[in-house]
Amino acid sequence: MILRLIERTGVFLVSLAVSSVLVFAFMAVLPGDPARVALGVNASDEAVAELRRQFGLDRPLPTQYFDWLGGLLHGDLGTSYVSKVAIGPQVFDRLQVTLWLVVAGMVIALVVAVPAGTVMAARHRKISGLALSAFSQVGVAVPAFLAGILLIVVFAVRLGWLPANGWTPPAQDPAMFLKQLILPALSLGLVQGAVLTRYVRSAVLEVLREDYLRTARAKGLRPFQALWRHGLRNAAVPVLTVLGLQLATLLIGAVVVERVFVIPGLGSLLLDGVSNRDLLLVQDVVMVLVIAVLLVNFIVDLLYVALDPRLRTAS
Amino acid sequence: MNDVLTVRGLSVTVRETALVSDVDLTVGAGERVGLIGESGSGKSLTALSILGLLPEDVRAGGSVRLDGVDHELVGADERRMSRVRGRDIAMVFQEPMTALNPTMRIGDQIAETMLVHKTLSKPAARTAAADLLERVQLPAETLRAYPHQLSGGQRQRVVLALALANDPALLICDEPTTALDVTVQALVLDLIVRGVVDRSSALLFITHDLAVVATVCERVLVMYGGRVVEAGPVNEVFTRPRHRYTEGLLAASDLETTSRRLTTIPGNVPPAGRFPSGCVFRTRCAHATALCEETPAWSGSEAEGFACHHPAAQGSLEGVADA
Numbered sequence: 001m002i003l004r005l006i007e008r009t010g011v012f013l014v015s016l017a018v019s020s021v022l023v024f025a026f027m028a029v030l031p032g033d034p035a036r037v038a039l040g041v042n043a044s045d046e047a048v049a050e051l052r053r054q055f056g057l058d059r060p061l062p063t064q065y066f067d068w069l070g071g072l073l074h075g076d077l078g079t080s081y082v083s084k085v086a087i088g089p090q091v092f093d094r095l096q097v098t099l100w101l102v103v104a105g106m107v108i109a110l111v112v113a114v115p116a117g118t119v120m121a122a123r124h125r126k127i128s129g130l131a132l133s134a135f136s137q138v139g140v141a142v143p144a145f146l147a148g149i150l151l152i153v154v155f156a157v158r159l160g161w162l163p164a165n166g167w168t169p170p171a172q173d174p175a176m177f178l179k180q181l182i183l184p185a186l187s188l189g190l191v192q193g194a195v196l197t198r199y200v201r202s203a204v205l206e207v208l209r210e211d212y213l214r215t216a217r218a219k220g221l222r223p224f225q226a227l228w229r230h231g232l233r234n235a236a237v238p239v240l241t242v243l244g245l246q247l248a249t250l251l252i253g254a255v256v257v258e259r260v261f262v263i264p265g266l267g268s269l270l271l272d273g274v275s276n277r278d279l280l281l282v283q284d285v286v287m288v289l290v291i292a293v294l295l296v297n298f299i300v301d302l303l304y305v306a307l308d309p310r311l312r313t314a315s
Numbered sequence: 316m317n318d319v320l321t322v323r324g325l326s327v328t329v330r331e332t333a334l335v336s337d338v339d340l341t342v343g344a345g346e347r348v349g350l351i352g353e354s355g356s357g358k359s360l361t362a363l364s365i366l367g368l369l370p371e372d373v374r375a376g377g378s379v380r381l382d383g384v385d386h387e388l389v390g391a392d393e394r395r396m397s398r399v400r401g402r403d404i405a406m407v408f409q410e411p412m413t414a415l416n417p418t419m420r421i422g423d424q425i426a427e428t429m430l431v432h433k434t435l436s437k438p439a440a441r442t443a444a445a446d447l448l449e450r451v452q453l454p455a456e457t458l459r460a461y462p463h464q465l466s467g468g469q470r471q472r473v474v475l476a477l478a479l480a481n482d483p484a485l486l487i488c489d490e491p492t493t494a495l496d497v498t499v500q501a502l503v504l505d506l507i508v509r510g511v512v513d514r515s516s517a518l519l520f521i522t523h524d525l526a527v528v529a530t531v532c533e534r535v536l537v538m539y540g541g542r543v544v545e546a547g548p549v550n551e552v553f554t555r556p557r558h559r560y561t562e563g564l565l566a567a568s569d570l571e572t573t574s575r576r577l578t579t580i581p582g583n584v585p586p587a588g589r590f591p592s593g594c595v596f597r598t599r600c601a602h603a604t605a606l607c608e609e610t611p612a613w614s615g616s617e618a619e620g621f622a623c624h625h626p627a628a629q630g631s632l633e634g635v636a637d638a
Contacts (some may be wrong), residue, residue, distance in 0.1 A: 211413035219428045220401030309461040
């Protein structure tokens with residue numbers, strides 16, 4: 001058990017280190033000199049060299065990498081080459097916004113997928129199960145931004161029930177926060193939910209065929225009781241795998257959905273960074289997204305161990 | 316002695332195909348009855364239809380009554396059947412490796428059997444689970460173990476413990492030792508017999524292993540092609556078989572034969588639903604005649620009899636090796 005935890009933690013730390021090298025290397029090989037970008041094409045070579053020295057870009061790449069990494073470990077993400085503003089606080093503010101969106105989207109996806117997938121599996125030969133299947137098939141085919149636009153058209157423009165865009169921090173006005181959160185969270189969550197539903201369905205179908213479910217029935221548990229007490233935890237293991245992967249997709253989805261709903265999240269910060277050629281900002285945001293994805297996978301690994309006692313011995 | 320289980324005219328069908336036809340079966344209180352036959356003979360389906368756990372789109376017809384339960388078991392709704400299962404009838408399945416929930420501790424799985432029927436309170440069920448484990452000779456630490464930490468034989472003993480938890484009137488065992496090593500088979504069989512004798516429960520024991528039936532059961536029913544072809548006390552049927560199928564089955568498993576070649580029944584068991592009309596065994600029977608195209612009537616009593624137009628002579632096994 002302890003060995004297993006150490007093993008998973010080791011894998012997490014190593015992948016963090018490797019991905020930080022990759023992100024840094026990728027940015028380093030991109031053509032274009034941040035100093036030249038900052039000063040414009042007409043700047044003299046001396047001025048550019050001077051700025052490169054200020055940014056620390058004249059040092060060898062390994063030194064630059066460890067400098068950047070050391071800063072990351074202390075929570076110091078550096079100063080933007082373009083706006084000359086500290087990047088850390090910006091990323092932190094934007095991250096909170098995106099996290100709200102992603103978490104709300106995930107909750108919606110789960111709330112949709114777990115009951116719908118279970119019903120689809122339990123009634124896979126009945127009309128209600130087939131109808132749900134067809135409905136989820138449609139959901140799978142719709143991208144999140146399109147779902148967002150459709151939701152805006154119906155609920156904001158036609159019905160006028162909810163605001164079409166904007167963002168209010170929850171501490172400032174909780175009611176407004178919720179109102180503005182609903183549509184973007186729905187457009188992320190419903191699409192992911194439709195995908196997740198299909199995985200929940202096949203996981204539950206798999207479990208329904210298991211011998212231990214028949215044992216549970218032979219004990220005197222009703223079909224639904226047997227599924228609830230003995231099936232769901234077992235079905236959760238494969239679903240968790242998909243959930244981990246989906247969270248990564250959700251982060252990417254958030255980048256687009258933030259644009260549609262004009263939300264100042266990490267996604268819009270990233271897109272702004274790209275259009276301003278703010279390389280360090282882009283590098284930091286990408287790294288934060290990578291850390292988030294790795295962290296999710298690490299948590300998924302720990303949850304496996306919690307769910308399935310067979311995984312508690314180190315492989 | 317009143318009968319615990321009374322099965323009359325049981326049939327099992329999937330769509331239009333009959334898998335089990337016209338099975339009559341009675342198990343008395345505390346009686347140990349064997350159900351033998353090759354795979355595909357309908358033994359397991361018979362057991363599952365008694366318990367009402369047939370797979371979807373497989374249907375049972377006829378009548379199954381259990382002493383002390385005031386309703387018909389065939390076609391009873393889930394609510395009523397779930398009260399019977401695990402309390403009045405319990406079952407041990409063939410495959411111990413997959414029969415237990417891998418994510419739940421053994422103690423909780425055993426205790427659940429008592430909790431779901433509210434036969435005991437939570438703390439009492441825990442104590443009872445420990446006691447049940449002790450009776451199947453597993454250490455008390457097993458309570459906190461997960462199934463993957465146990466061997467096949469140990470898991471089957473756990474399944475037996477949870478089947479016996481509510482002192483059922485009838486225990487059904489479906490090939491309980493087939494998947495186990497020979498060395499642990501004897502122990503599990505012994506625990507099954509002791510478990511039912513201690514509780515005066517009746518036992519319906521399904522197997523294809525004649526030696527096992529001989530050690531465990533008092534009475535035996537022989538199934539072939541979804542029908543009961545012969546029934547009677549074990550020593551009677553095994554020493555003086557009347558149905559030609561029983562005769563062949565015994566000859567095929569006779570280990571004391573002096574003959575060098577293995578005796579087999581010619582041909583294969585037909586696939587489900589492809590059994591011949593009339594006597595189901597006639598396509599493989601050396602004694603079959605035109606008469607066998609008619610379904611043979613049952614001769615003798617329900618407890619002891621056979622269904623064959625050309626039964627083996629009483630008290631002889633001669634001619635079997637040539638069949």
